[in-house]
Amino acid sequence: MIVFANGEYISGDEVKISPFDHGFLYGLGLFETFRIYGGHPFLLDDHLVRLNEGLRTLGIKAEYRRHEVLPILKGLLAANSLENAYVRMNVSAGVGEIGLQTALYEHPNLLVFMKPLGTSSGMVEKKLVLLNLKRNTPEGDIRLKSHHYLNNILAKRELGATSEVEGIFLTREGFLAEGIVSNLFWTDGETLFTPSVETGILNGITRQFVMKLAGKLQLEVQEGFYHQEALLEAEELFVTNSIQEVVPVSMFGKRTFPGKEGRVVKALSRLYGENRRKLWNRNSLQ
Known part of the structure; x- marks a missing residue:
């Protein structure tokens, strides 16, 4: 699986996260999961609105817009030879000193990955x-x-x-x-x-x-x-x-x-x- 990690497309088993990331130490991180149908990320704008509102609540200085995220998704689709996919977009606070931080987190980690997901063939009860x-x-x-x-x-x-x-x-x-x-x-x-x-x-x-x-x-x-x-x-x-x-x-x-x-x-x-x-x-x- 090829993932997007802070500007790079790399193999999932090569991704490294610092033990001092406050997403790991204190749970300061958010994620969105959504589907791509035939290359189209359904309701992407709505997912990003919720993500950005949450980032402001957590004091993580980042904001993501469609025009920034769409090239990442297209790159991952191509790298993983996918057309329909499950997507997880994850933002963690980033590295900080040990202890509870009150200042804004200015260097968050962005990880995006996807896995194959076929189109629905019928409802499952x-x-x-x-x-x-x-x-x-x-x-x-x-x-x-x-x-x-x-x-x-x-x-x-x-x-x-x-x-x-x-x-x-x-x-x-x-x-x-x-x-x-x-x-x-x-x-x-x-x-x-x-x-x-x-x-x-x-x-x-x-x-x-x-x-x-x-x-x-x-x-x-x-x-x-x-x-x-x-x-x-x-x-x-x-x-x-x-x-x-x-x-x-x-x-x-x-x-x-x-x-x-x-x-x-x-x-x-x-x-x-x-x-x-x-x-x-x-x-x-x-």
Whole structure:
């Protein structure tokens, strides 16, 4: 695998990171994962907006724009002979003195790598289970897509290695939050429900795009604080993330759901597929 590391295209096993990088020492780093479809990095602008906002929060002096990132992605596609890919863009604070730093980090490390990913051949259904482990609260005002991933890792260990089931976090107060690697949605009639970001969830890029698509379908979107009983009363359930897209749910508890045959899931997936090779951001949706 050829990766991009601070201006160079090199083999992944040759990449070196200093033990004094504060991304390693103190978890001061952020990442974005997204897909490239036929050479097009879907919703790249939205991912970069979230990344740049997070960098400002962490005090990392860097800002990334489409015109800077696109040549890197094209170079990696060519170097790895790819057309469709999973991409991870990672920014860590960079080297600093040992100890907690209050000054801005002016020399961050940028690593970008990708791996092969085919185009979707059809929706794969999942089952949902509630996790015993509760969702931790964000380290700051909002949850960043940061290196602080222990809560998710412990949840995955609780769930096990299965790919057919997604675990759903509850908050300490018992409200529905999000999946281990996904955001949660359900429908009732012409209303689409999802937990509020005020529950401490990550405001996923695909989450935001799906809410935009819902408007095209004349669905009312409601964000709020909900208990698990809301899922048992729902008509359809699904989860989302930028790699798996819209993932229909076939079962929660003892209740079965339409899964990939659901009216809303099928409509959202159709619109998603129509736009994933052309949109740079959700606000350009026609």
